Amino acid sequence: xxxxxVRNVTVSYKKQIGIKEASLKANAGEIIGFIGADGSGxxxxxxxxxxxxxxxxEVCYGGVSYHSPKEAEQLKSNxxxxxxxxxxxLYETLTVGEHLSFxxxxxxxxxxxxxxxxxxxxxxxxxxxxxxxxxxGKLSGGMMQKLSLICSLxxxxxxxxxxxxxxxxxxxxxxxxxxxxxxICKSEGTIALVSTxxxxxxxxxxxxxxxxxxxxxxxxxxxxxxxSVKSYTYEQTACENExxxxxxxxxYSLKPLHAPHTEPTLEALFFVNALQKGRTLPxxxxxxxxxxxxxxxxxxxxxxxxxxxxxxxANDHVSMNLHGxxxxxxxxxxxxxxxxxxxxxxxxxxxxxxELYLLGQQxxxxxxxxxxxxxxxxxxxxxxxxxxxxxxxxxxxxxxxxRIAVTTALSRIDxxxxxxxxxxxxxxxxxxxxxxxxQRFSVAAAMLHEPVVLFLDxxxxxxxxxxxxxxxxxxxxxxxxxxISILITTHYMSEAEYCxxxxxxxxxxxxxxxxxKALHAAHxxxxxxxxxxxxxxxSKR
Amino acid sequence: xxxxxxxxYMFKELxxxxxxxxxxxxxxxxxxxLMLFGYGIRMDVSHxxxxxxxxxxxxxxxxxxxxxxxxxxxxxxxxxxxxxxALHRIKQAKTDIIVIIPxxxxxxxxxxxxxxxxxxxxxxxxxxxxxMENYVQGVILNTAQEASQNLGMPKGMITLNNRNLFNxxxxxxxxxxxGLIGLVLLVAPAILAALLIVKEKENGTIFNxxxxxxxxxxxxxxKLIPVLLLHSVNIFILFLVATKLFDVPFRGSFTLYWxxxxxxxxxxxxxxxxxxxxxxxxxxxxxxxxIITIIPGFLYSGILMPISSMVGESYIEAHMFPVMYYTHILxxxxxxxxxxxxxKTQLYLVILVFYALVMLSLGTLFLKxxxx
Numbered sequence: 001x002x003x004x005x006v007r008n009v010t011v012s013y014k015k016q017i018g019i020k021e022a023s024l025k026a027n028a029g030e031i032i033g034f035i036g037a038d039g040s041g042x043x044x045x046x047x048x049x050x051x052x053x054x055x056x057x058e059v060c061y062g063g064v065s066y067h068s069p070k071e072a073e074q075l076k077s078n079x080x081x082x083x084x085x086x087x088x089x090l091y092e093t094l095t096v097g098e099h100l101s102f103x104x105x106x107x108x109x110x111x112x113x114x115x116x117x118x119x120x121x122x123x124x125x126x127x128x129x130x131x132x133x134x135x136x137g138k139l140s141g142g143m144m145q146k147l148s149l150i151c152s153l154x155x156x157x158x159x160x161x162x163x164x165x166x167x168x169x170x171x172x173x174x175x176x177x178x179x180x181x182x183x184i185c186k187s188e189g190t191i192a193l194v195s196t197x198x199x200x201x202x203x204x205x206x207x208x209x210x211x212x213x214x215x216x217x218x219x220x221x222x223x224x225x226x227x228s229v230k231s232y233t234y235e236q237t238a239c240e241n242e243x244x245x246x247x248x249x250x251x252y253s254l255k256p257l258h259a260p261h262t263e264p265t266l267e268a269l270f271f272v273n274a275l276q277k278g279r280t281l282p283x284x285x286x287x288x289x290x291x292x293x294x295x296x297x298x299x300x301x302x303x304x305x306x307x308x309x310x311x312x313x314a315n316d317h318v319s320m321n322l323h324g325x326x327x328x329x330x331x332x333x334x335x336x337x338x339x340x341x342x343x344x345x346x347x348x349x350x351x352x353x354x355e356l357y358l359l360g361q362q363x364x365x366x367x368x369x370x371x372x373x374x375x376x377x378x379x380x381x382x383x384x385x386x387x388x389x390x391x392x393x394x395x396x397x398x399x400x401x402x403r404i405a406v407t408t409a410l411s412r413i414d415x416x417x418x419x420x421x422x423x424x425x426x427x428x429x430x431x432x433x434x435x436x437x438x439q440r441f442s443v444a445a446a447m448l449h450e451p452v453v454l455f456l457d458x459x460x461x462x463x464x465x466x467x468x469x470x471x472x473x474x475x476x477x478x479x480x481x482x483x484i485s486i487l488i489t490t491h492y493m494s495e496a497e498y499c500x501x502x503x504x505x506x507x508x509x510x511x512x513x514x515x516x517k518a519l520h521a522a523h524x525x526x527x528x529x530x531x532x533x534x535x536x537x538x539s540k541r
Numbered sequence: 542x543x544x545x546x547x548x549x550y551m552f553k554e555l556x557x558x559x560x561x562x563x564x565x566x567x568x569x570x571x572x573x574x575l576m577l578f579g580y581g582i583r584m585d586v587s588h589x590x591x592x593x594x595x596x597x598x599x600x601x602x603x604x605x606x607x608x609x610x611x612x613x614x615x616x617x618x619x620x621x622x623x624x625x626x627a628l629h630r631i632k633q634a635k636t637d638i639i640v641i642i643p644x645x646x647x648x649x650x651x652x653x654x655x656x657x658x659x660x661x662x663x664x665x666x667x668x669x670x671x672x673m674e675n676y677v678q679g680v681i682l683n684t685a686q687e688a689s690q691n692l693g694m695p696k697g698m699i700t701l702n703n704r705n706l707f708n709x710x711x712x713x714x715x716x717x718x719x720g721l722i723g724l725v726l727l728v729a730p731a732i733l734a735a736l737l738i739v740k741e742k743e744n745g746t747i748f749n750x751x752x753x754x755x756x757x758x759x760x761x762x763x764k765l766i767p768v769l770l771l772h773s774v775n776i777f778i779l780f781l782v783a784t785k786l787f788d789v790p791f792r793g794s795f796t797l798y799w800x801x802x803x804x805x806x807x808x809x810x811x812x813x814x815x816x817x818x819x820x821x822x823x824x825x826x827x828x829x830x831x832i833i834t835i836i837p838g839f840l841y842s843g844i845l846m847p848i849s850s851m852v853g854e855s856y857i858e859a860h861m862f863p864v865m866y867y868t869h870i871l872x873x874x875x876x877x878x879x880x881x882x883x884x885k886t887q888l889y890l891v892i893l894v895f896y897a898l899v900m901l902s903l904g905t906l907f908l909k910x911x912x913x
Contacts, residue, residue, distance in 0.1 A: 052751040053912040069911040073754065081752035088745035093560035094553065105549025106753050135560075152752075 001060075003028050004049075004159060004191050009057035011044040017214045018044030021057070024209060024219065026191045028158070031181070033202040033222075034195035035266065036211030037464035039434050042195040043084055044214075046161045049193065050081040061159055077107065080157030084164045084195075087144030089151070092137030096128050099136060099151055107155040122150040125180045140335025142173025149177060153184055160185075160192040167197050168461040170333035170491055171530050172537045174198070197462060198492070199266035200530070210269055217273065226264055229272045233264040243275050247469045270465045282421025284470055286477030289450045290412070293375065295324040296360050299453045299485040300345065306353035307340050314340040316508040317354065322453065322485050327475060329496045330489040331533065332505035338489045339381060341505070342455050345487075346378055359452065374402060377446035377454040381461070383438050385430045391441050392426045395448065402449035409448065416444040420474055436467025443474065454478070456488040460495065472498050493530035504536055511536055542759055550755075550763030554737070558767070567733060567768075571725040571775045575782050579718050582844065586672045591615040591638040592627055599647035605658075605684045609640070614676050628661065637663045638673055650688065707876040714787040719875045720844040722779050723868035726802060727809050727838045728831070730772045734813025735830040737764045738908075739820050750910065757908050761901075765810050769803075772810070776802040783875070793874030797881065801874075804893050805867045809834070811900035818907045837862040843872070863896050 002025035011018035019041035026032050034042040048055035051072025058065050059072070061079075066072040072079075083089065090099060100119055104111055123129045126146040136144060145165055152160065162181075166174045178201065185192050194205065202208050203222045210218040210225065218225055234251045237259040244253035250262060252271040274281060300322040307315040315337045322328055330338050343349045345356065347369045356363045358372050385394050392413065399409035417423040420440045430438050439459050446454060460468045472495065475486055488499070496502050497516050504512035512519065519532050526532045558564050591609055595602050609617040615638070627639045641659035643649075649656040660677050664670035707715075741747040750760050776799055783789045791798075813830055820826040839845060841859040848859050859865050866889040873879055873886055881887060 047912055050752055052748065052910075069751075073910075076752065076754040079752065081748060083745060083748045085745055089748050091553065091557060091744075091746060093557050098553070098556065102549055102553050103749070106546050106749065106755055108543050108546050108754070 001063075002026060003062060005060040006045075006049060007058045007060070009045060009048050009055050009059065011041075011048050011053055011055045017041075018053075019048070019211075019216075020214045022216050024216070026193070026207075028189040028191060029185055030207065031185055031192045031194060031205045033205035033208040034193065034211060035197075035199070035202050035208060035269075036195075037270070037434065037466065038436070038462065040211035040464075041214040041216075042211050043163050045211075046081070046163050046193060046195065047083075049159075050079055050161045051076065052081065075159075077155060078158045080152035080155065080160045082148050082152045082160075082162045082165055084167070086141045086168050087136060087139070087148060089148055090136040090144055093135055095133050095135050096123075096139070096147055097132035099147060100132075100154065103151040103154050109155055118156075119154070122153060122180070125176075125183065126150050127176060140173075140333070142169045142176075142334040145169050146173060146177055146180070149180060153180075156188055156190075158188070158190055160190050162192065162194045164195050164197060164462070166201060168334075168458065168491060170336075171493055171533050172333050174201070174491075175534065178204075197464065199465070200528075202266050208266070210273070212273055212277075218269070222266055225269055226266060229264050229268045230261065232272045232275070233262055233268050234259040235262045242280070243278070245271050245275060245281055247271070247473075267465050267469075271469075274466060281466065281470065282423075284419065284421055284473045284477060286419055286474065286481045287415065289482045290408075291450050293450070293452050295452045295483050295485065297324055298322070298357070299324055299326075299359060300487070301357040302341075302345065302354065303356070304354035305341065305344055305351055305356060307337075307344055307349055308352050313508050315344065318505070318508070318510050319354075320503050320510060320513060322487055324452075324485055325479060325483045326500045327479055327486045327488065327498070329499035329502040330487060330505065331493075331496060331502055332489075333537065336505040337508040338505055339457055340508075342378075342457050342487070342489065346376070346455060374449055375452045377449070377451035379439075379442045379446045379454070379456045379459050381457045383430075383442040383459075385438060385442060385445075387429065387431055390427050390429055391422065391433070394430070395441065395445055398445040399448050404449060412448060413444075416447065417441075419477075420444055421470065434464070434467070436463045436471070439463050439467065439471060440474065443471075447478070450482075452484050454484060454486045454488075456486065458489050458491065460490055460492060468492070468495070493528065493533055496529045496533075504533070506537060542756075542762070546755060547759050547763045547766070550760070551767045554764065554767045555771075558771070563733070563736075564771070567729070567771050568775065568778070571729045572778055572782055574725050574728075575718065575721050575779060576786070578721050578724075578844075579714060579782075579787050582713065582717050584668070584672075584713050584716070586669055586676065587614050588616045589614060589637045589673050589676070590635070591617040591640060592630060592636040593617055593619045594622060594624070594627055594639065594641045595619055596644040597642050597646040601647045601650055601688060602642045604688070605642065605681070608680050608684050612676075612680060615680075624659070631661060631663055634663075638677060640677065651692070715789050715876060717844055718783045718787045718789045719871040720842040720868050722783065722802075723805075723842040723864050723871055724835075724838040724844065725779065726772075726775065726805055726867075727812075727842075727864050728834045729775070730768065730806050730809040731813035731816075731830045731834045732827060733768050733772070734765070734810040735816045735820075735826040736813075736823055737768070738814065738817035739823050739826040742821060743823055751912070757905055757910060761814065761904060761908065765807075765814065769806060769810060772806045773803060776806070789875055791875055792878030794878075794880045795874075797870070797886075798874040801867065801870050801890065801893065804890075804897060805863065808863050808893065808897045808900060811897060811904055814904045815900060815907065818904055838864050841865045842868045863893060866890075866892050866896075 004026040006022060006024045009022045010020050022045050036042055047053040049059055051066060051069045054068060058067055061075055064075060094102065109115060128143065128147060136147065139147065149165060166177060181192060184190055196202055207219060208222045208225055209216050232252050232254060234253065234257050236246060236249050237251050237257055239246055239251065241255055243255065244251065252268060252275060254275050298321055303319050304317040305315055306317055318341055332338050340349060344351050347366065359375060361368060363369060389397065395413045396409060417426055422437050422440050425433055425437050460471060478484060479486060499516065501515050503510060516529060523532045523535060526535065593606050593609060595606055606617065606619055609615045624641060630636050631639060639661040643657060646656055658681060662670050662673050784791050816826050816830050820829065841848065841862050842864050848865050851859055869889055870886055873883065
């Protein structure tokens with residue numbers, strides 16, 4: 001018998017099923033990956049196993065079986081749960097050290113010498129040794145996640161459940177998180193169930209479970225899973241039939257194509273599954289814009305922009321420019337100053353030092369910006385949507401805000417809904433929809449007034465693979481048909497490759513600014529852009 | 542119950558209260574409300590602006606005017622103007638009362654004839670108007686009595702000799718401030734407690750409770766004890782504000798006041814906690830608590846109207862909320878001092894204990910250690 005056995009677990013909510021009849025087995029020391037679109041049931045299953053939600057079926061751990069949260073109570077000292085959301089379980093005003101004491105105390109741990117060495121070890125691994133006096137609210141996202149992880153490791157759980165611990169976390173922190181996890185699982189013999197949106201991470205796990213619409217549709221090693229879709233993956237070619245999907249460099253088709261096969265990645269699983277289920281991915285087709293605004297040669301030029309919060313320099317003389325019809329990726333670890341920079345460009349933070357030119361005009365005061373507002377579109381990190389209004393109402397509201405005539409607004413909203421593929425969701429509330437749809441209509445909202453430049457702050461965090469692929473189709477479509485410029489921040493290094501140029505930031509300073517191609521040429525050993533990123537971050541530390 | 546675990550949670554709660562500055566609300570709000578309302582609510586009338594039109598200008602009419610002038614209830618001005626002009630002034634809110642003494646006042650009085658004094662009162666606020674009317678009547682009757690004695694008429698057969706018990710001076714402060722304590726100690730702890738659990742739900746930190754071996758009772762104890770301790774200080778602060786600032790007498794047992802107040806704070810906290818358990822958003826929890834506590838707190842604390850004059854639904858409602866029982870004991874300790882010798886006080890104490898137990902058990906019952 002396996003150490004952890006989950007048998008036919010079903011979690012149902014008022015309106016829908018979270019996860020249906022899920023079963024899995026795991027042994028000590030194993031790391032099991034959960035992958036799937038959002039809303040596919042990963043979190044539901046994790047909550048059921050952690051005993052924090054009512055479920056049907058049986059979970060058996062270490063010979064003890066439980067069927068409800070109440071029965072799971074006796075095992076809770078062996079279970080560690082880290083729910084989804086950056087710093088979700090942390091208390092903003094408590095310091096790192098206080099968190100560790102608090103978590104140790106509520107677990108009723110004896111704080112003897114061996115505990116203290118273990119605590120020091122965890123702190124050291126997380127790179128938080130020097131920050132024990134810092135309040136959690138003032139940590140960067142990556143540090144928060146590392147702190148959450150070590151807090152859930154303090155009581156040496158034998159069953160560790162981590163729900164998207166790395167979403168929204170920069171590559172470096174992500175790697176450090178995995179180092180901690182690998183080390184602990186090996187030395188403590190812990191079973192770890194980890195859901196992730198990064199397929200490179202999933203590929204490293206012992207076994208991978210693929211979730212779709214509340215069911216586990218595949219479970220195997222990542223290699224076997226990749227092999228299973230090999231026969232559907234081709235080099236990019238034209239689609240001949242309906243059940244086919246093309247995405248940069250690769251084409252997935254159920255019917256054989258006259259094209260050479262290529263080595264798929266775990267991402268391919270999602271596309272093939274969607275095709276197998278006969279799901280037609282919304283067709284994305286961007287039409288030319290209505291107004292004929294000229295996009296200037298240089299859309300944005302920042303010269304030595306500086307932002308200081310107290311004694312913390314968030315942006316230290318950052319200079320960069322954005323040309324017409326260019327997609328620039330702004331990359332960097334959590335807390336490197338990307339969001340601060342974008343907020344300064346938008347005038348959400350006053351500029352402490354430096355010069356800013358937008359669309360050829362120097363920005364000196366709020367008045368200068370006012371005239372440019374109609375030419376700038378912005379999507380914030382946490383899509384600023386109104387929860388109590390439907391998608392249609394939200395869009396109409398944004399149209400009103402930009403003083404677009406009602407008839408124009410209505411026709412534009414309809415057109416975008418069709419073009420960006422969220423036509424079917426117009427009368428839903430944002431919280432009823434997957435993140436991917438919210439993201440698309442947030443972008444639509446930012447485009448309603450036909451801006452000449454778009455600022456996007458981590459629009460793809462937490463969005464599933466297919467939705468992300470389509471999002472980039474949208475961006476490229478917009479760039480091509482509208483000829484506008486886009487500045488985007490992201491933590492998916494694979495997305496950097498879609499950008500015309502990337503700007504790398506670290507600790508508030510710009511450390512690289514070049515095309516992806518040129519960067520690859522400068523780092524011939526790097527296999528992926530992620531490695532280039534890590535190299536920059538490590539070498540100049 | 543694992544004491545160490547509770548202690549850790551309590552320490553965390555206190556640290557958070559301090560660092561989020563919520564502690565300011567704990568100590569500022571009750572005293573502030575007490576002061577605002579204590580100074581703000583005025584039932585009795587003093588210094589009513591009175592315009593006296595003396596059309597007689599005689600000895601007796603002057604006796605009457607001087608009575609008004611020497612009373613602290615009136616700010617009297619004597620003027621010569623027509624009735625119409627005077628009414629115009631009351632309309633413009635330049636005066637509250639008009640007293641018109643007819644021209645043949647003294648003559649008719651000496652002849653033993655009936656004489657009519659015209660009195661106009663601004664009755665925009667009925668209670669205030671009634672009070673003013675009574676005062677005016679009092680002054681006039683008093684003058685009339687003295688006058689009739691002077692004129693050698695037989696002394697009135699019946700005179701009133703009334704004594705007001707417990708609040709001899711009929712001071713507003715004495716009547717209102719103890720009731721306000723009942724209101725404040727119902728609202729402030731409840732709002733704080735309402736935030737405690739729902740805040741963790743909204744932030745997601747509630748997972749720490751769900752995922753740990755902490756029991757429901759331990760969790761609730763850890764949540765309630767720190768705020769109970771913090772609010773206990775308010776019992777003394779409010780006592781000082783009432784007795785020193787408002788000069789309310791304190792005639793009963795301080796121990797009774799103190800212990801009942803602790804019990805009452807516990808009830809208030811558990812009401813807030815119950816709301817915190819069933820709601821999902823902080824804003825909903827706060828609004829709900831404010832509605833549930835402030836309205837009955839005001840209506841049934843005896844500030845606005847005495848419970849004994851309530852009938853029907855309001856009588857039943859008054860008995861449903863804890864505030865009535867507590868304020869009864871409050872008024873007793875402040876103004877009367879019977880204490881536990883009164884059977885009613887004993888009964889009310891038992892009811893309060895029962896109330897606390899029911900609320901706490903309901904909280905434990907409804908609190909679920911799982912996601913919804």
